[in-house]
Amino acid sequence: xxxxxxxxxxxxxxxxxxxxxxRTNLEIGRGEIFALxxxxxxxxxxxxxxxxxxxxxxxxxxxxxxxxxxxxxxxxRNLIGLVPxxxxxxxxxxxxxxxxxxxxxxxxxxxxxYCEQVLRSLSLWDKRNSKIMTLSGGMKRRVMIAKAxxxxxxxxxxDEPTAGVDVELRQDMWNVVRGLxxxxxxxxxxxxxxxxxxEMAERVGVINRGEIIVVEEKAELMRKLGKKQMTLQLHERLxxxxxxxxxxxxxxxxxxxxxxxxxxxxxxxxxxxTLLGTLxxxxxxxxxxxxxxSSLEEIFVSLVRRxx
Amino acid sequence: MNWYxxxxxxxxxxxxxxxxxxxxxxxxxLSTSLYFVVFGSAIxxxxxxxxxxxxxxxxxxxxxxxxxxxxxxxxxxxxxxxPRFTGTIYEVLSAPVSAxxxxxxxxxxxxTKSVILGFIILATASLFVPxxxxxxxxxxxxxxxxxxxxxxFGFIIGLWADSFEKLQVVPLLVITPLxxxxxxxxxxxxxxxxxxxxxxxxxxVYLVSGFRWSFYELADVHVGISLALTLAFMxxxxxxxxxMLTTGWRLKK
Numbered sequence: 001x002x003x004x005x006x007x008x009x010x011x012x013x014x015x016x017x018x019x020x021x022x023r024t025n026l027e028i029g030r031g032e033i034f035a036l037x038x039x040x041x042x043x044x045x046x047x048x049x050x051x052x053x054x055x056x057x058x059x060x061x062x063x064x065x066x067x068x069x070x071x072x073x074x075x076x077r078n079l080i081g082l083v084p085x086x087x088x089x090x091x092x093x094x095x096x097x098x099x100x101x102x103x104x105x106x107x108x109x110x111x112x113x114y115c116e117q118v119l120r121s122l123s124l125w126d127k128r129n130s131k132i133m134t135l136s137g138g139m140k141r142r143v144m145i146a147k148a149x150x151x152x153x154x155x156x157x158x159d160e161p162t163a164g165v166d167v168e169l170r171q172d173m174w175n176v177v178r179g180l181x182x183x184x185x186x187x188x189x190x191x192x193x194x195x196x197x198x199e200m201a202e203r204v205g206v207i208n209r210g211e212i213i214v215v216e217e218k219a220e221l222m223r224k225l226g227k228k229q230m231t232l233q234l235h236e237r238l239x240x241x242x243x244x245x246x247x248x249x250x251x252x253x254x255x256x257x258x259x260x261x262x263x264x265x266x267x268x269x270x271x272x273x274t275l276l277g278t279l280x281x282x283x284x285x286x287x288x289x290x291x292x293x294s295s296l297e298e299i300f301v302s303l304v305r306r307x308x
Numbered sequence: 309m310n311w312y313x314x315x316x317x318x319x320x321x322x323x324x325x326x327x328x329x330x331x332x333x334x335x336x337x338l339s340t341s342l343y344f345v346v347f348g349s350a351i352x353x354x355x356x357x358x359x360x361x362x363x364x365x366x367x368x369x370x371x372x373x374x375x376x377x378x379x380x381x382x383x384x385x386x387x388x389x390x391p392r393f394t395g396t397i398y399e400v401l402s403a404p405v406s407a408x409x410x411x412x413x414x415x416x417x418x419x420t421k422s423v424i425l426g427f428i429i430l431a432t433a434s435l436f437v438p439x440x441x442x443x444x445x446x447x448x449x450x451x452x453x454x455x456x457x458x459x460x461f462g463f464i465i466g467l468w469a470d471s472f473e474k475l476q477v478v479p480l481l482v483i484t485p486l487x488x489x490x491x492x493x494x495x496x497x498x499x500x501x502x503x504x505x506x507x508x509x510x511x512x513v514y515l516v517s518g519f520r521w522s523f524y525e526l527a528d529v530h531v532g533i534s535l536a537l538t539l540a541f542m543x544x545x546x547x548x549x550x551x552m553l554t555t556g557w558r559l560k561k
Contacts, residue, residue, distance in 0.1 A: 107313055
């Protein structure tokens, strides 16, 4: 992995004394989609804001494509587009004017064709002459994405981009993100909808209380920390688990109508064949059988709990 | 230099003025006309002349200064405070722009508005009284310099304020009294000697005096001192703004 962003020993203590980041180290690979997950107040937004130049760090160094953000902020910021978490838009401006403004602010010459393409990709073209205050919350979110893309950034930060937006916009947005990824843009996103991170991200970092707990390829993380469960729908209600089934550590669910078996996918043997055989011997019959794999969300929750 | 950014900010701020044309232009013109009705006609008819100039004409430079100061501070402070208040400032903070570019964009636009306004008031005043401008280039220099200086000062207030109330405090409690007591409507020669000395500590006196000299060659203090002090205040404001923007004071937590 060639890193496009390197964060070394980054700390941030706010004036209130709150330690938002504790010696954080992180590298983001060129062209990847990286998801930063963490509960509220974990330090995600602080981290993003420091990289983008909105908050001053207390200590530590950050390079963006080799440019130190303190020594050479202009070169670093030229590359970055940011969609912040808070909906902050110029209420009285039109969609078109605000997009053109963003492009100029980031030092790019006018390019009406490119701005049109950005607005079209976000289904904003029809609204280009509307004042932003007349738009719905979801539309405003689109405007903020358009503004971030207006200067053709090589690195895009999306801080909770799907908070409060409908399904259709999420689909649109992820299509845009995939398109950007294919054109070589690096994308760093935070989200509360972990299924989105699960679907989109290649690597995942989990941050809690200002510390990065884990950074891993998503597939690897799911394999390492994931568990599988098999649920059996029973024909007849079971009041207690027979002693012969004790080694399987089964759980009774749904008022005795379901038996749940948890097993390790990495194990040499999953034990399923033996379990089914033992069930037959004990005369327990079942109507249906299903298996589920623990989601990134469950992994995330267990990681954060473990630290707490 | 990121000239595209300077242009973007400047254009954005100027568009804001044209959107709020009533508040930006019509209101100051109306208040100037009211000053003329009250001071020029009602009271001025009883004051014959000040140093050989009719009272109505005498107060024109002071009136322009009054509006110039108020509007420069108001425009520039609001221009930077509002994005801080709504949160849209994030974009400027994350953009590849230097302090110089931010100042040129925001302060340049605020100063432009004030200069335009100054000319509008001058035109309005010329409808009421005959106006003579003895030194047009000095007049223009004062106009531009004052607009730029007090726009910078307003910008500092906009960066410092953390509530709408604080935004209003300095213009209302400091600038307006100083302007009224700074010889806008009278020559300080009319004051008792003690007050003449005290008045010289009021920086607005130098602005109004210098500006009035460019019209009628009437001055309470030498025009060179007026220009030098205005320039000095501008440099102080520029230094303060520079420091605020490069350290991110009140902007980057």
